[in-house]
Amino acid sequence: MSIELGLFYVAAGISLVSTVMSVTRYNASHALIYLIISLLASAIIFYMVGAPFAAVLEIVIYAGAIMVLFVFVVMMLNLGTAGTAQEHIWLKPGMWVIPSLLTLVLLAEITYVLAAGSHALAGEVVDPKAVGIRLFGPYVLAVEIASMLLLAGLVGAYHLGRGYLSERRRFDRGRG
């Protein structure tokens, strides 16, 4: 077994371990940290099998945008009860040591893969140009449908969130 293939199994193991850890946590913020590590491991796997564009999208959109939405909502819901004491409880060393170790392993792995010449594992690399040509050629109807789906999501999120914010404002005004 070559060392590059071993790196794939290490990333797969990190992905599995962090996913299991994320669904077994009681605290939502801890679970989110493990979920982000799982997504980063998936991004490295994407890069190693020869899909660099998908790896970038996984980090930028999944681990970036979607997980930040989750973190925003978790922080927003905790506003009532959280204080500095709660923060101290969350930031115990036992809580952040394991995620940091997993992330360091992933960092070493991506450094090795990048230094050893890109795509050591890939049979063939599918570059973003081919993806774009295919996306706006045969799949252009799917792109249109996805845009309508995103518009529907935008309108739905605005509608649901607006009701929450206006009620919250009324609640705060009545209290203060």
Add this chain to the structure above:
Amino acid sequence: MEPVSVAVVVPMEHGLLLAAVLFSIGLISIMVRRNIIFILMSLEIMLNACGLAFIVAGAHWGVPDGQVMFMLILSIAAAEVAVGLGLLLQAHNRLRNLDIDDASKMRG
């Protein structure tokens, strides 16, 4: 047998197995957990596992279709999580907790 060219490529079966295991973890979690945040996170895990399966299969045949499907899955996940988190805020506002079983006691 050509051990040289075959040995370095990630076996597709192992990638698909990883995707299946991740999907199963998400599915089990969505049935076990009763917190709405964890249910949404399990949905993300399952969607990500689907994307992983598409990418691995697309890479095996060297076609860009897998990455195209992954992008569509990404847009689905983004729309789903935006609406889902809006619903979560509303549920927290009305029910004062995040237990999904409380939502079954609603009368319309």
